[in-house]
Amino acid sequence: xxQIQSENDVRPAMAVGAQGIFTFRDSPQPAIAQPNVSVNxxxxxxxxxxxxxxxxxxxxxxxxxxxxxxYGNAAERIALLTEFLSPQALQFNLGGxxxxxxxxxxxxxxxxxxxxxxxxxxxxxxxxxxxMPLKPILFNFKLGYFLKLNFDLSYLRFQGGWDLLGQFSxxxxxxxxxxPRNAPGTK
Numbered sequence: 001x002x003q004i005q006s007e008n009d010v011r012p013a014m015a016v017g018a019q020g021i022f023t024f025r026d027s028p029q030p031a032i033a034q035p036n037v038s039v040n041x042x043x044x045x046x047x048x049x050x051x052x053x054x055x056x057x058x059x060x061x062x063x064x065x066x067x068x069x070x071y072g073n074a075a076e077r078i079a080l081l082t083e084f085l086s087p088q089a090l091q092f093n094l095g096g097x098x099x100x101x102x103x104x105x106x107x108x109x110x111x112x113x114x115x116x117x118x119x120x121x122x123x124x125x126x127x128x129x130x131x132m133p134l135k136p137i138l139f140n141f142k143l144g145y146f147l148k149l150n151f152d153l154s155y156l157r158f159q160g161g162w163d164l165l166g167q168f169s170x171x172x173x174x175x176x177x178x179x180p181r182n183a184p185g186t187k
Contacts, residue, residue: 014057055068062114062116067108072105081156085134090133151168
């Protein structure tokens with residue numbers, strides 16, 4: 001991610017970036033007619049996803065509002081979060097004869113980050129992949145920051161249903177810390 005324009009009183013901050021995601025499942029999506037469980041990581045159960053994006057961010061009082069657009073297949077990760085968007089479920093729901101893939105090439109997204117106190121932020125993200133069957137919308141509530149955990153609670157809404165998801169995030173960076181541990185302002 002690289003900032004290309006800083007925020008001032010009138011204009012928002014602008015940034016562009018790219019992200020890559022590697023997903024793997026220890027078992028493939030089970031068929032609806034014959035559910036089974038197997039453990040086998042293979043080329044059929046792994047995917048590489050990626051996207052480039054542009055985002056604008058503006059601060060309003062204690063809230064930071066962002067909106068953006070991304071191009072790439074990374075939004076297809078939403079279909080991996082629920083069995084209702086699996087190829088067999090889409091085939092059943094949409095009445096097709098062949099399995100239907102939940103694919104999207106572009107996405108609109110937005111978020112609101114509210115800071116009641118600087119060390120207790122609350123946030124909600126909205127992600128809407130364009131052109132995906134059943135028109136899913138993911139509402140991601142970042143409650144874990146407020147609870148001092150790296151935990152998100154998500155509500156996935158799509159035509160004909162919804163799913164409630166919990167997610168623990170694990171992040172790694174190869175960049176060194178810019179301040180020593182336990183220094184003022186780094187808690």
